[in-house]
Amino acid sequence: MAYFDVGAGQISGVRPSGAPVCAPGKTSFADFGGKAARYGAHAVVYYQGDPVKRLYELVKGSVMLYKLLPDGRRQVVEVLRPGDVFGLAGSDEYDCTAETLTEAEVQEIELRHVERSDELQRSLAKCLTNQMRALHEHAVLLGRKSAVERVASFLMYLVPDRGGASCIGPVGDADDGFDLHLHMTRQEIADYLGLTIETVSRVVSDLKRRGVIRADKADRIHLNRVCGLCQMTGMH
Amino acid sequence: MAYFDVGAGQISGVRPSGAPVCAPGKTSFADFGGKAARYGAHAVVYYQGDPVKRLYELVKGSVMLYKLLPDGRRQVVEVLRPGDVFGLAGSDEYDCTAETLTEAEVQEIELRHVERSDELQRSLAKCLTNQMRALHEHAVLLGRKSAVERVASFLMYLVPDRGGASCIGPVGDADDGFDLHLHMTRQEIADYLGLTIETVSRVVSDLKRRGVIRADKADRIHLNRVCGLCQMTGMH
DNA sequence: CGTGCTGTTGACATACTTCAATACGGGTGG
DNA sequence: CCACCCGTATTGAAGTATGTCAACAGCACG
Numbered sequence: 330m331a332y333f334d335v336g337a338g339q340i341s342g343v344r345p346s347g348a349p350v351c352a353p354g355k356t357s358f359a360d361f362g363g364k365a366a367r368y369g370a371h372a373v374v375y376y377q378g379d380p381v382k383r384l385y386e387l388v389k390g391s392v393m394l395y396k397l398l399p400d401g402r403r404q405v406v407e408v409l410r411p412g413d414v415f416g417l418a419g420s421d422e423y424d425c426t427a428e429t430l431t432e433a434e435v436q437e438i439e440l441r442h443v444e445r446s447d448e449l450q451r452s453l454a455k456c457l458t459n460q461m462r463a464l465h466e467h468a469v470l471l472g473r474k475s476a477v478e479r480v481a482s483f484l485m486y487l488v489p490d491r492g493g494a495s496c497i498g499p500v501g502d503a504d505d506g507f508d509l510h511l512h513m514t515r516q517e518i519a520d521y522l523g524l525t526i527e528t529v530s531r532v533v534s535d536l537k538r539r540g541v542i543r544a545d546k547a548d549r550i551h552l553n554r555v556c557g558l559c560q561m562t563g564m565h
Numbered sequence: 566m567a568y569f570d571v572g573a574g575q576i577s578g579v580r581p582s583g584a585p586v587c588a589p590g591k592t593s594f595a596d597f598g599g600k601a602a603r604y605g606a607h608a609v610v611y612y613q614g615d616p617v618k619r620l621y622e623l624v625k626g627s628v629m630l631y632k633l634l635p636d637g638r639r640q641v642v643e644v645l646r647p648g649d650v651f652g653l654a655g656s657d658e659y660d661c662t663a664e665t666l667t668e669a670e671v672q673e674i675e676l677r678h679v680e681r682s683d684e685l686q687r688s689l690a691k692c693l694t695n696q697m698r699a700l701h702e703h704a705v706l707l708g709r710k711s712a713v714e715r716v717a718s719f720l721m722y723l724v725p726d727r728g729g730a731s732c733i734g735p736v737g738d739a740d741d742g743f744d745l746h747l748h749m750t751r752q753e754i755a756d757y758l759g760l761t762i763e764t765v766s767r768v769v770s771d772l773k774r775r776g777v778i779r780a781d782k783a784d785r786i787h788l789n790r791v792c793g794l795c796q797m798t799g800m801h
Numbered sequence: 802c803g804t805g806c807t808g809t810t811g812a813c814a815t816a817c818t819t820c821a822a823t824a825c826g827g828g829t830g831g
Numbered sequence: 832c833c834a835c836c837c838g839t840a841t842t843g844a845a846g847t848a849t850g851t852c853a854a855c856a857g858c859a860c861g
Contacts, residue, residue, distance in 0.1 A: 396705050398799055404705040419695040420730065424702075447683040454686050457693035459655040464700040466660075469632050469640040471707035472759030476849070494656065515808060523708030525850060530809055547808060547857095563634055712817070751840060761818060766841055783825090783840060802861100809856070816850085824841065831834085 358386040358414075361449045363438035374427040374435070375416065381423055383437050384453075385416040390433030391512060394425040395520065405521035406467075407460065408486075408513075414456045430512045471523045474563050479522040480532040481561035484509070484542070484552065492559050505555050511548035594622040594650075597685045599674035610663040610671070611652065617659055619673050620689075621652040626669030627748060630661040631756065641757035642703075643696065644722075644749075650692045666748045707759045714799035715758040716768040720745070720778070720788065721798055728795050741791050747784035 363386065368374060374385065377396060387409050394415060395405040406425060409415060418424045443449055470479055485492035487509045499505040511518070515526040522529065533550075536542045541558055543551040552558055559565065599622065604610060610621065613632060623645050630651060631641040642661060645651060654660045679685055706715055721728035723745045735741040747754070751762040758765065769786075772778045777794055779787040788794055795801065 394701070396701060398705065398709060399801065400799075402709045402799075404708040406701040406704040417694040417697070419691070419698045422730070424698045447687070450690050451683070451686045454690045454693060455655075457690060457697060458653040461653065461693060461697060461700065462655045462660050464697065464704065465630070465632060465642040467704060468642040468700065468707060469634065471704060472640040472756075473634060473638045494658070520708075526808075527810085527851080528849060531849095534809070563636075563638075565635065762840075763819080763842085764817060767817095770841070804860085806859085807857085809854105811854085812852090814851070815848105817846105817848085819846070820844090822841105822843080825839085827836100827838095829834100829836085831832105 358384075358436045358438050358449065358452070361438060361446050362442040363436040366435045366437050368429045368433045368435065370429055370431050370433075372429045372433075374429065375423050377423055377426045379423050381416065381418050381421055381440065383416060383439050384414060384443050385427070386414050386436040386438070386456075387411050388434040388436055390429060390431040392427055392429050392433055392435075393513075393517065393521070394427050396425050403520045404523065405517060407464065408521060409460075412456065413460055414453060417453075417457075430517070476522075476524055476528050476532050477535070477561060478563035479524060480518075480529060480536070481558050482563070483518065483522055484550065485555075485559055485562055487511075488552065488555055491555050492562065492564070496559070499556055507552045507555050509550055509552070511550065513548070515547070594620075594672045594674050594685065594688070597674060597682050598678040599672040602671045602673050604665045604669045604671065606665055606667050606669075608665045608669075610665065611659050613659055613662045615659050617652065617654050617657055617676065619652060619675050620650060620679050621663070622650050622672040622674070622692075623647050624670040624672055626665060626667040628663055628665050628669055628671075629749075629753065629757070630663050632661050639756045640759065641753060643700065644757060645696075648692065649696055650689060653689075653693075666753070710799050712758075712760055712764050712768050713771070713797060715760065716754075716765060716772070717794050717797035718799070719754065719758055720786065721791075721795055723747075724788065724791055727791055728798065728800070732795070735792055743788045743791050745786055745788070747786065749784070751783070 365388070368390075374392065389411055391411075392409045392413075392415065393405050394407040394409065395403055397403050407413075407415070408430070415425075415427055416423065438449070443453070470482055474482065482492075488507050490497050491507075513521070515529050519526045519529045533542070533544070536558075537544060541553060541561070543553060601624070604626075610628065625647055628645045628649075628651065629641050630643040630645070631639055633639050643649075643651070644666070651661075651663055652659065674685070679689070706718055710718065718728075724743050726733050727743075749757070751765050755762045755765045769778070769780070772794075773780060777789060777797070779789060
């Protein structure tokens with residue numbers, strides 16, 4: 330759902346300790362007739378309403394899927410991590426626009442290949458199941474959480490191995506801090522969390538004032554106490 | 566996503582004209598070692614946190630999936646129709662509680678059967694894709710729509726072949742009315758739409774006052790002009 | 802050193818929630 | 832058959848979180 334340098338882009342030196350989201354320990358869709366493609370940051374892979382031609386697997390970087398209402402309101406429905414798939418619509422048109430947040434590497438598989446391969450279908454079902462669960466969680470966020478809880482949940486998504494069901498808790502005697510890179514503008518975050526830019530900005534400022542986070546650049550945030558932030562997600 | 570007597574329960578005499586949501590024109594999961602089960606209305610199939618044992622396919626009736634926050638807030642994340650699958654969690658515990666809304670008939674397939682069958686995995690991927698699209702749509706509703714738009718969207722879900730991408734428009738010279746049965750309490754609707762009971766109730770009363778709908782019993786609603794209601798969903 | 806974009810902050814507006822009273826409706830028991 | 836009861840739904844009044852509008856600040860770019 331969320332993304333972070335660690336794992337998402339292999340930019341920082343830290344290895345993500347969790348298993349890959351999809352097809353754990355297995356080869357990617359490349360083996361099934363897909364071909365690799367690279368996109369720059371903020372590139373549109375396809376638009377809502379475009380005819381469905383192929384399936385995509387995100388290999389590196391991060392991509393968001395969003396839907397627009399005719400009056401311009403936007404909802405970012407998924408923020409994808411490597412291993413996630415996109416481009417399936419269950420109809421002949423894409424239901425969302427897919428846009429990269431960072432530079433991204435993508436496997437593109439023609440639909441006819443997808444139809445053919447049992448192996449691919451199997452791996453697909455697995456990915457979709459995982460993404461489905463993320464969407465369930467996100468529905469709770471959008472339907473039932475306060476602005477602070479939304480932002481806290483969002484930030485927690487970006488911390489590997491923390492906050493989820495399998496949270497490992499503070500590691501050792503560490504100070505339980507964490508550095509992360511958002512890669513999203515306030516507008517994108519707001520559209521993801523179902524809020525306005527102003528509200529997101531205010532909540533972030535508030536978290537700073539309360540000493541929960543620290544930030545010099547707007548999209549570079551240091552979490553002072555991960556556990557403290559986690560307590561604010563509404564999930565505890 | 567939504568449900569209605571027509572199609573959902575085969576209770577009224579009208580045949581649903583749309584293709585089944587899943588595995589169109591194909592056999593159900595019964596062929597893959599599943600066994601049929603029946604549940605009464607308001608029965609829990611499994612609880613959030615229960616160990617995952619099997620996969621379910623809804624054959625008849627309707628089922629909702631919901632998540633609870635520790636403080637009791639609830640979000641209904643999906644309202645399933647026949648053809649939809651549930652019980653996949655991508656982990657060893659169910660991420661949602663599954664509860665029937667009406668009497669329901671369900672195919673239950675042990676997980677080991679699911680692992681084995683390519684055919685089943687294929688059909689699964691198809692179902693998940695469809696449900697995923699519904700979740701995307703619902704994220705827009707929860708994140709970006711007003712109370713009136715949410716209720717209007719909800720009601721439109723219950724009208725077959727209308728409001729979606731493939732809306733067929735008013736049929737002939739008909740008065741464009743439609744009768745539907747909610748099968749959900751105000752609380753369930755509110756928890757599905759991310760609102761409170763009071764707001765749902767107020768919006769419904771308002772729609773009555775404006776002559777958009779008519780209702781004698783709380784969960785039996787007549788839409789006076791389907792197209793008029795559709796205009797209120799925010800999607801036009 | 803402007804220019805333009807993104808983000809922040811403030812003051813105010815409002816849609817929705819909260820709390821509380823009342824109405825309805827279906828079932829039970831006298 | 833009617834009275835009573837309990838759960839659900841409706842309606843009202845008041846409160847509040849978040850949205851809206853507008854000014855300003857910070858930073859990158861030319």
